[in-house]
Amino acid sequence: MGVRAKWVGLLLGAVLSAACSDATDWLGAVTGIEGASARDERRAMLANDTTIMSENFDAYTSASQLGARQGDLQLVDGHGGTGKAVRFWYAVGQLDSWLERAFAPRGDLYVSFYYRTQAGANPVAGTTGGLDWLSMFRTDGVVHRFAVARAESAPTAAPEFSVSTTVGGESSRPLLQNVRKTPRFGTTNDDGWHHFVAHAVTGAGGYERVWVDGTRVLDTKGRSGGPPGAGIGRIRLPGKLAATAAFYLDVDDLRVWTAPSGRRGVRAPVAPPS
Numbered sequence: 001m002g003v004r005a006k007w008v009g010l011l012l013g014a015v016l017s018a019a020c021s022d023a024t025d026w027l028g029a030v031t032g033i034e035g036a037s038a039r040d041e042r043r044a045m046l047a048n049d050t051t052i053m054s055e056n057f058d059a060y061t062s063a064s065q066l067g068a069r070q071g072d073l074q075l076v077d078g079h080g081g082t083g084k085a086v087r088f089w090y091a092v093g094q095l096d097s098w099l100e101r102a103f104a105p106r107g108d109l110y111v112s113f114y115y116r117t118q119a120g121a122n123p124v125a126g127t128t129g130g131l132d133w134l135s136m137f138r139t140d141g142v143v144h145r146f147a148v149a150r151a152e153s154a155p156t157a158a159p160e161f162s163v164s165t166t167v168g169g170e171s172s173r174p175l176l177q178n179v180r181k182t183p184r185f186g187t188t189n190d191d192g193w194h195h196f197v198a199h200a201v202t203g204a205g206g207y208e209r210v211w212v213d214g215t216r217v218l219d220t221k222g223r224s225g226g227p228p229g230a231g232i233g234r235i236r237l238p239g240k241l242a243a244t245a246a247f248y249l250d251v252d253d254l255r256v257w258t259a260p261s262g263r264r265g266v267r268a269p270v271a272p273p274s
Contacts, residue, residue, distance in 0.1 A: 058083035071097025085252035105231030121247035129243025158186020
């Protein structure tokens with residue numbers, strides 16, 4: 001084979017490979033079937049995405065400056081060993097610890113942050129308990145609630161991430177990780193930094209998705225999606241602990257952004273800058 005023919009063959013192979021990857025991504029997005037392409041490849045925010053807020057907590061000198069909050073919050077060394085992070089403490093008598101941020105309502109919202117837990121932290125006791133991990137509040141009173149939970153049928157299983165919807169004070173049954181079981185909370189409670197991304201879309205065809213360390217682990221598209229309605233205008237993280245446990249949870253590099261409707265694909269965005 002001549003040199004020119006060889007290069008043409010390589011170029012044609014690359015084009016076909018990319019085309020197949022895109023087709024597989026589209027098929028997976030429509031059917032919910034995991035394709036052979038790099039489904040969880042970390043991608044940068046697209047040019048037409050809009051950053052709503054980005055906060056690394058480095059400018060604060062005291063937890064009292066953090067704004068809307070509750071519980072025993074402290075400032076500790078941040079992700080990557082530089083800057084600062086917020087530490088949330090949980091203990092007997094201190095079960096509600098959180099930080100809130102509000103913004104103009106959006107119907108397509110991403111929330112991303114790094115987290116670090118005390119080694120062995122377990123917010124689930126037997127088949128009870130759990131931890132509100134991230135709550136997205138809509139202007140119509142509906143709450144998209146991402147939490148740490150455990151299947152009632154598996155009281156000894158490692159806790160994992162879940163999502164439910166609260167309407168009028170009534171919550172739907174939590175959906176546990178349904179794409180992959182690893183990584184999950186019970187494999188990342190190791191005193192190391194990990195990356196969490198949640199994506200919620202409201203309105204017709206709405207859904208939620210979760211990535212942990214760049215891997216998509218939960219996806220409600222085509223399954224529940226919650227009720228249609230107004231945009232999300234406030235977030236809270238983490239939240240209330242519904243068990244008797246004592247541990248800390250650190251959060252750093254919080255980023256919130258929105259994407260235009262109709263975006264194709266399910267790939268995770270790139271992590272916030274360290």
